Amino acid sequence: MTLSRRTFLGAAGAAGVAMGLGLNLAAQAQEAGTITMALAVRGLNALSPQQTGTVGADNWVMFQMYNGLVKVPDGTYANRPEDFEPALAESWENTEDALTWTYRLRKGVQFHKGYGEMTAEDVLFTYNRQLDPDTVTVNKLYFGNIASIEAPDDYTIVITLKRPDPMFNGTVVSTLSAAILSKKAFEEKGESYNFDPIGTGPFQLESYDDAQGALLTAFPEFWGEKAATERLLFTFIADTTARTLAFASGQADMIDGVRSPGWIESMQQRSADTVFDVTSPGSFNFLHLNLTRKPLDDIRVRQAIRYAIDNEQIAQAYGAVAKPMVGLIASQFEGSVTKDELPEELKYNYDPEKAKALLAEAGLGGGVTIPCYVSQREDYQTIMLIVQEQLRAVGINLDMPVIEHNTFHADNRNDKNAMPLNSTSYPPLPVNIFTQQVSGPATVKADGTGGGNYSHYGEVIPGIDDLLAKVQDEPSFEARVAIFKEIEKKILTDLPCLGIITLGYVVARNPRVDLGYEVVSGGAAWALWRARRAA
C-alpha cells in the first residue's frame, strides 16, 4: 500500500481527533463485515420507539431494529395510499369511508433474543400504550383519531377511526412511534428497554456505550431477507470538523452531513467520488410573521417582505439539496401549488422595487427595524442571515441576536419572537403541516401552553380552521388534494407564514458502501439492511 503525503496527513489528523474523543473506530472499521456511520450527536437518548425525547440519531438506530405493520418503500415516502408496502402485516384493507382498517399479520415473525413470536397481543399492547392517556409516549397526537383497536384472532387487527383518513398508514401505522414492541420483553424490562431494546427488525443491539457507539448485529431469524451486512456500528462525533476528518480518513463509511452553503462542494473537492444521499424535500423552512406585532400586522408590510425575500437565491446558496418553496407544502408532495397555477397577484416573484413601494404605501418608506432572534444552529442561522441581507436591501432591518438552539425554541413557544424561522420535516401529509403551523388551536401562547402557530393565524385572521375541518371530514384522497390547494391560496393571500426553502437531509457515503437502493425522499433516517460494504 502506498501512502501519499496527503492521505497520511488526513489519516493522522483524523486519528488524532478520534483519539482525543476517546474513540476506537479504527480497529472495528477495518473489518469488511462492518458498516460504520458517524452521527452528529454526543450519545443516544433512548432506543425505545415510544420514549419521549428521542431525536434523529436515535431514529437512525431504531430504524434498523424495529418494524411497523406496514412500511414506506425504501428510500422514499409513500405519497399516495397505494404506495405502502407490507411489513409485519402481510396485507390490509380499508372500507370505502376510510374509517375501518383491517390488517392481517404475518405468521412466524420472531422477536430478537428469543422473546418469541409476534402476535396480535403485541400489536394491541403497542397501540394501547399510545392510546392510554396516562402512559407518557411520543407522538400521542398521531393516535388521537383512533376510536378503537381490536384483535378478532391472533393474526388480525381491526382499527376504527373517528374521522376518515385515507392516509392512515402514513399518519400512524408506518411511523416509528407505531413500531411493534414485544409485550413480554417490555413488561419484563420496563425502563431498561430504552437501552436493551427488543424488536423484530433485521438487526439487533449487541452493545451500546457513548464512547464506543451502538453496535448492531444481523438478526438470524429475521422474517424477511437477511441483512446483507453482519454488523452496523453507529458512533457519535458531534464536532463537524472531526466528523468530516473521520470520513475523509475512511474510519466512518457514512456521516451526518452539514447544512451550510458550500459544504458538499468542499467535500467533493477532497474526494470526488463521495456519494451524497439526500432526502427531498427534507426539512421545511417556514418564516412565521407574527400578526400581533407592528408593523407585521399590516398586510402591505407582509407582502413587501414576501417580495423582498428571494427563495431561489437562498436555495441556490445550498446547491442541489435545497428547493425554493411556493406555499407551505413542498413541491414534491400532493396538494402543493405551483406558480403556474396561481393567479398573478399570488405568485410573488422576487421584486425589491415592488417591496419598497409597498413599504412606502404603508408609511414606512424611511425604513423600519424589526426585532427578532434566530437559533445558532447552522441551517437556521444561514437562512436568516441571507433573509436579513435581502430585507436590508429594501429598508427592513432585522435586529436579530443569535441565541442558543434550545433557548430559541423555548422562547418561540412563549411567543417572544416576531419573525421565527421554523425548520421541521413532514411526511407527505399536508393536514399535519397546516394543523401544526397555522391552525387556530395551535396558536402560540405567552405562557407556553400553545402550539407551533407562531403567527397567530386563525386567531387574528379567521377562516383557516373551517377549511381544515372540511379536509379532515373528507374521505376521498383526491378531494382532499383540492382543498389543500384552496388552503395554500388562502395562506398566500394572508401571508401569515412564508415557505422559504426545503432543505434536504444529507448523508455523505463512501462509495465502497452500496445501500441497495437509491435515497430519494423520506425521513432523516433510512434502513441499512440491504447495504453492503466492499472490502
Added chain:
Amino acid sequence: MSLLSEARPVLPPQPTTLDVVRETLLGKPGTIFAVLVIVIFVLVAILAPVLAPYDPLAQSMIKINRLPSSENWLGTDQFGRDVLSRIIYGSRNSLLFGLISPFCAAIVGTTLGVLAGYFGGVIDRVISRVIDLLLAFPELLLAILIAAVLGGGFWNVIFVITIAFVPGFARLARAQTMAVKREPYVEAAISVGVRTPVIIMRHIIPNIMAPIVVLAMLWVASAIRLEASLSFLGIGTPPPNPSWGNIIRDGLNNIFGSPWPIIGAGAAITLVVLAFNLVGDAIRDALDPSTSSSE
C-alpha cells in the same frame, strides 16, 4: 512643630507620564515596529469605508467560497461576502473593544481602589472582598459567565470585558493609594484641613496614574483577545456584523470551503495583540524600577 517651615531639598522635576511614553515608544526598533502596526490598524479602522473594496455585509450566492483573486484579495466566505472587507470592518469592532473596555475598567477600578485604599475600614473590607471574589474567576470565565446571561451586542460586550478587568485595576489602585496616602504632602494637606475630595483629586489620583496607564495599555491586547474569544464562542459581536472573533468562528465550520477568513482574521489578531504587548512591555520596563535597564 510646623511642617511648612522645614526646608526641603529641591528635587529635579519627575518625568511626566507622557515624557516616559514618548521616550519608550521610540527607544527600540521592535517597539517602533509595534507602534507602526498599531497606527496602521487604527488608520484602517478609521478609514474602513474608504479602504474596504466591498460592503462587508453584501452577500453573493454566485461567489461562494472563492479563493483569493485580484477581485477578492482574500477570497469570499460561505455567503459570498468579501473576506478582506470583513476583516477591515472587523478591525473597528476589535479595536474599539480593545481601547474602550480597559479605559472603562480603569475608571471604575481606580475609583473603587482609591476609595478602598484611602478610607480603609469597612469600605476597604467590603470592596476588597468583592474584588477578591471576582479575582477568583479567570477573566475569560468571568466574561463568559456574564455574557451568557446578558447576550451579545456592542455595549454588553464592553460591559462584560470591563467587569472582567475591574478587579486588576482596583487592586493596583488600592495598593498605590495606601502608599501615597502616607506621603508627607498628603498628611500635610490633611493637617491643614483640605477637603477629602480635593485631596483625592489633586494629590492621590495624579500620583497613581502612571502604573494605571501602563496596566491599561497592557490590557488592550487582552481585551482584543477576550472580545475575539467571546465572539468566537458566539456571545460577542452578533452576526452579521464582522469582528475578528466571529469571522474565525464562521470560518471554522467552513474550513474545508475556504481557510482564508481564518488565516486573515487570525493574522490580524496576532499582529495587533503582539504589537500592543510589545508596547505595553516597553512602557512597563521604563516605569518599573525592578526591571528597568536604563541606568
